Amino acid sequence: MAQRISDLMASQAQQAFIGRCAEMELLRTMLSAQGPRVAHVHGIAGIGKTALLERFATEARGSGATVIQLDCRGIEPTESGLLKALGDAIGRVPTDAMALADRLGGLGETVVITFDTFEVFRLLDSFLRQVFVPSLPDNVRVVFLGREPPGAPWLAMPGWGSLLLSVPMSPLSTDEAAELLVRLGSEPEVAQRIARLTHGHPLALRLAAEAVREQPEGPLLRDSSLLHVLDELTRTFLADVGDPVTRRVLEGVALTRRATVSLLRVLFPDLAPQDAYQRLRSLPFVDVAEDGLIVHDAVRDPIARSLHASDPSRHLEYRRTAWRQLTSEAETAGSTDLWRYTADMLYLIENPVVREAFFPSDTAEYTVELARPEDHSALMDITRAHEGDTTAGAIKRWLQRLPQCFSVVRDQHGEVAGFCCKLRSDQVEPAWLLEDPITEQWFEHLRHRPMPRGEIALFCRRWLSREEGELPSAPQAAAWIDLKRTYMELRPRLRRVYLTVRDLPAYQSVALRLGFEVLEDHQATMDGLVYHSAVLDFGPSSVDGWLADLAAAELGVERPRQLLDTEARELVLDEGRVALTPLEFGVMHHLELRQGKAVSRSDLLRDVWGTTYEGGSNVVDAVVRTLRRKLGPQARRIETVTGVGYRLKS
Structure with a gap:
């Protein structure tokens, strides 16, 4: 059978693979029955992690293993996003981690799952460590490839022992680097000089080889700083990049x-x-x-x-x-x-507050995970150290009723360094909200400014660190990163986030940059202390619309005016505002949330009228007719989709 070009390309890539004998030996131990089950391959950008992964995947497949390769850059960092990506890879979408484990258990004697660019998946680290990996069958091996070594919770978690492998990636030796350069087409004398300047960094070596090939008489670099070398190599390569x-x-x-x-x-x-x-x-x-x-x-x-x-x-x-x-x-x-x-x-978005919250760049000193029963006493000790008796009593009641809504922040020793309590509006009883003076204020705000049906408010009831209380701190930053994971899980249904602070000036500037509104009329006094409330309304497009608005403001771009004011329940037209009836608002809002997509009459009956009776589709048509009349010159924006229902054009 004739070779394919892809086969030749793979062969070339294998030939350019130099060194990494020690790293490969460590990874090969995972393929044995008694070997490690989890490996963390880590090193700086461009050090060759992906190249090592490709070599290991080739060897693993050659030994009969099934290899599933995932790139974290293209996966939503939520539980559902991970399950969807793995389902696509194995040919069956699992409903939960246990269903996935059953499927993986039947894929062969050894199954290897790799997560490349794992540094962008930090929001899901606790789930992977506590739920996903422990639930996998014994035939599965997991390899994480990222810039950071495994965090303290991975190393401290009881039971890992020899099951966990850490594989640091160091630069190539001078001889290995020179050999790679020669294979890439450099002359041996030039290769030795470049190898010394780049300190064996594989990406720098490849860029240098290309730059020299483009301009063989050009000057070589003199600065030995890796960052400077990469910058200079990049500029050199960009200046001579073909055309x-x-x-x-x-x-x-x-x-x-x-x-x-x-x-x-x-x-x-x-x-x-x-x-x-x-x-x-x-x-x-x-x-x-x-x-x-x-x-x-x-x-x-x-x-x-x-x-x-x-x-x-x-x-x-x-x-x-x-x-x-x-x-x-x-x-x-x-x-x-x-x-x-x-x-x-x-x-x-270049706003560091936003980017760092979703994609943290530094090494995590603290990790966040769901509170366990044995953490409750430490959690309450932190509360009593910084709050009065009334507040402590309110936190204790929430802990008793909804323990799953509490997350703890652990330091490198596994000790509880802080906590966060976040409640969902669709999972709490109104009576519970009214018993707490702070959540009572949020309930009242929701009552006067209701959200459309089906949308969720997230109540960030309190965060406290062991040493700093509510003030900005590293444990609190870790809790806020975990909060962004919750944002991802709840979108596109997440509409609002409520929070409370005592020291308003410490947070006001950052909060305003993110779009929070301080609720001046919704303060609460407990134990002689004043608690201020703030709300962030993401808008009808949830988290994604909020991010688009932040980017638009930063870039100086004017976003198109919304046709529907969901707070006032009015159409916003060039001729002025037009009030809507509850049914008109429900239909218009449903169409707007799915702008550009066909929405069936049965969907509208179910979500707006709360019925599945198909014979009631005429009432949908009647409401659409009145909406079109009120839209006036923009009536054509509501299109009829024959045999289906309606669509709102942008």
């Missing part, structure tokens, strides 16, 4: 999380988008991911910094154009693709 068209395209996509044909079409309207895509794809530092092309961040960051310094107006215009396109695509994205647009929007 000005490819260089221009590379600069533009360096400001986005991923490059797609549709994004290239709007960023560079004078170019053929498919040609631009192929130009990028051929570059040695561009990865082909499931949802587009991704420029390696060790290359992307210096390019973005250079463009911002040399041409700030073009830097801003690229980001604005990307925002418009991503916002448009997200409006019609299916639920399985929505996370990709969320991540895209987060990448456009």
